[in-house]
Amino acid sequence: MITSPFTFFATGGSIARLGAEPVFGEIEHDTFNLDPDWLRGYLADCSATQIKSIRAIIPIHLFGHSADMEAINQIAAAYEIRVIEDAAQAIGAEFQGRRAGSLGWCAAFSFFPSKNLGGLGDGGLITTDDPELADNLRLWRFHGGGGGYSHRYVGMNSRLDTLQAAALLVKLEHLDEWTHRRRENADEYHHHLPALLGNRVTLPVEREHCKHVYNQFTVRVRNRDAVRSRLSEAGIGSAVYYPIPLHLQECFAYLGHRKGGLPVSEAATEEVLALPIEAGLTTQDIRAVCEALARAVDHDQPNL
Numbered sequence: 001m002i003t004s005p006f007t008f009f010a011t012g013g014s015i016a017r018l019g020a021e022p023v024f025g026e027i028e029h030d031t032f033n034l035d036p037d038w039l040r041g042y043l044a045d046c047s048a049t050q051i052k053s054i055r056a057i058i059p060i061h062l063f064g065h066s067a068d069m070e071a072i073n074q075i076a077a078a079y080e081i082r083v084i085e086d087a088a089q090a091i092g093a094e095f096q097g098r099r100a101g102s103l104g105w106c107a108a109f110s111f112f113p114s115k116n117l118g119g120l121g122d123g124g125l126i127t128t129d130d131p132e133l134a135d136n137l138r139l140w141r142f143h144g145g146g147g148g149y150s151h152r153y154v155g156m157n158s159r160l161d162t163l164q165a166a167a168l169l170v171k172l173e174h175l176d177e178w179t180h181r182r183r184e185n186a187d188e189y190h191h192h193l194p195a196l197l198g199n200r201v202t203l204p205v206e207r208e209h210c211k212h213v214y215n216q217f218t219v220r221v222r223n224r225d226a227v228r229s230r231l232s233e234a235g236i237g238s239a240v241y242y243p244i245p246l247h248l249q250e251c252f253a254y255l256g257h258r259k260g261g262l263p264v265s266e267a268a269t270e271e272v273l274a275l276p277i278e279a280g281l282t283t284q285d286i287r288a289v290c291e292a293l294a295r296a297v298d299h300d301q302p303n304l
């Protein structure tokens with residue numbers, strides 16, 4: 001199964017746990033998502049037997065911005081490969097007017113508390129418009145059986161528990177408003193940071209025909225770790241998603257990747273910094289973050 005290495009571990013881990021081999025491909029520099037040009041080139045170099053063995057392509061809508069689903073779906077269709085969206089970070093995101101989660105064969109969402117729709121603990125959701133797959137998934141999540149004591153598969157216990165569902169139903173009512181607030185906060189960053197830092201900071205993009213839901217507001221800066229410690233000294237939290245690309249994780253060493261093999265993904269791991277973007281932050285809060293970031297960057301890279 002093909003995916004990108006610049007993602008949370010679960011994307012690659014779930015492939016490997018199935019007994020399948022993860023194929024990690026390159027990302028786009030601006031959206032951090034699977035690069036359709038890389039995908040096209042990779043598949044063009046595969047033999048017919050190799051193509052048959054590829055069970056799915058898993059684009060991730062990283063940080064809340066949709067992957068280029070038009071290009072990815074076209075390439076996948078040409079090779080008759082299914083597309084599974086990792087929409088864990090992208091609830092409410094849109095691509096060409098359609099919601100993330102309705103753009104592939106099926107999609108997985110996460111309700112981990114840090115997500116835009118976060119529960120009280122772990123939880124998730126799968127969407128699909130394939131009725132046969134939906135029926136199968138209902139069996140898989142309940143020990144491979146349909147209730148009672150007969151089991152078609154050796155499934156798992158993967159039901160969303162009632163307590164999570166109750167909390168999520170209440171929070172769901174507010175999701176659109178929270179998304180709107182995240183987008184307003186992103187606008188505030190886009191307004192202030194270029195004036196303060198010019199090209200010493202690279203801001204996230206929102207491509208035409210896309211709606212970004214900013215689960216993370218991820219900028220790129222040089223000397224990222226030093227900048228991050230200065231922000232922390234100023235009392236401002238930030239995070240690095242992700243410091244190690246999956247193809248260089250110890251558990252995937254058997255795939256034989258070497259440092260330098262996927263340079264765009266590897267550069268991202270050294271430069272990305274996620275700034276506070278939660279719906280509850282005010283415009284003053286965002287301005288304070290911008291000013292602190294400007295001071296932190298100025299410290300290392302004075303704008304001469």
Ligand SMILES: Cc1ncc(COP(=O)(O)O)c(C=O)c1O
Pocket residue numbers: 007008010011060086088089109110111112122123124
């Ligand atoms: C991109 C991505 N994929 C998959 C997952 C896994 O979701 P969960 O933790 O709900 O299993 C996450 C969660 O952090 C994620 O960010």
